[in-house]
Amino acid sequence: MSGIVNSDIVYSYIPVAVFLVVALLMPPMTMLIVKLLSPRSTGAEKYSTYESGSVPTGPARIQFNVEYYLYAIAFVLFDIEVLFLYPWAMIYRGNTGVDTTVAVVEMLVFIFVLLFGYAFLWKKGALKWMKN
């Protein structure tokens, strides 16, 4: 039966731990094989930054445009909305003693409030790429 916490819940994450260890070990192991097989050559030029063949000029790490932050804030808002939806989606049908009508209306109010903010963002032009 899904959706019910039981004592076996930890066991289903043991394979996750095993895969995580393998995932962390695999790329270094691959690179070790490459190190053993691949040839070596010297020369300063090949360690330079690629810029279509010309000599690299200026720093590459420019600052993020401030407009990214508007996107990022909108993203955080809506992502948290989605996070709230997950537990709600599991209980709204009333199988845990929740009144279905109340649960649905509450979630519709929640989404409506967010839609209001979404309309505001749209009107404000925050969702428009590179306004100026």
Place this chain on the structure above:
Amino acid sequence: MFDIPANIFPWVRAYVGLALIGALFLAGMAAIWIERKLSGDIQERYGPNRVGPMGLLQLVADAIKLFTKEDIIPAKVDKILYVGAPIVIMMSVFLMLVAIPFGAVYINGVEYVLAATQMDISILYIEAVSAIAVIGIFVLGYGQNNKYAMMGTFRNFARMIGYEIPLGITIVSVAVMAGSLDVVEIVHAQSPIWYAFLQPIGFIVFFIAMMADMGRLPFDQNEAEEELQAGVFTEYTGMRFGLGFFAEYFHLILGSFLISLLFLGGWNLPGFVTDNIVLGIILPTLFLIAKATIVMMFIIMMRWAVPRFRIDQVVDLSWKKLLPLSLLNLGWAIALGLYLGA
């Protein structure tokens, strides 16, 4: 069960499940071959045809080349980020792999799911670990200290934060209708009718958002070859590039499986019931693999059907079209779920 303590089984399952990694590598090579062959056919050229029958051994040749190519770490890169980024991306792929069921075996009416582990929140878990790849690509682009890579990173950032939300909302819509966050339960809930037919809008939104998530054309702005050299992979070479490249194909494969599991009925085929033991063991898994292959080939063909979008079009599509559509689909799923469930 018998005299073996129950806590042994997850370990056995984990180590047997590691075979999935090998299978994934084979599937990744097959996917690259299919992509090259299909692209060749679409453009009326041969594609790989020299090495082995129908160019099948081309991938072995490519692997040998990648393994014997010198590993160059450019002087100006941030070494820790440069070395660590492919590990983060691979980690995301492998962690996704753990929870995705790749089929089921029916023996005497009992179902055994072919997955390394089964959790009650597997779809939430899969979405969470697939998002780690975004951090990986960000680290990848930032660590190289290269202008093309940096531009690719900016584009990637703008794209990914837009598409995670429609993706999440459509997944919730599916969970609402199935009443579970377990992929296996979601597949069971699609036994008579697939969700692609019950939630057509959700299916289309999920498909587009998944393609953007996988970085497939027309959504590969972060490494657009014609504009940004290799975008976020510019300073990578040899096997380090190979790891990132393979991870992309792994995402393609796992994404195709997810689309098949969530919307195309997983290992179900309507009207398929058998008492034959051998067919019960083989066919459900084959159905799922066939569905995922068709989805994957469709995604590959999209590459040659639609030109790459500009980044402002991509951002507009996610925020102004997919997000309202996914919320509409959520409302539809709640209404239909209550109607069907009552």
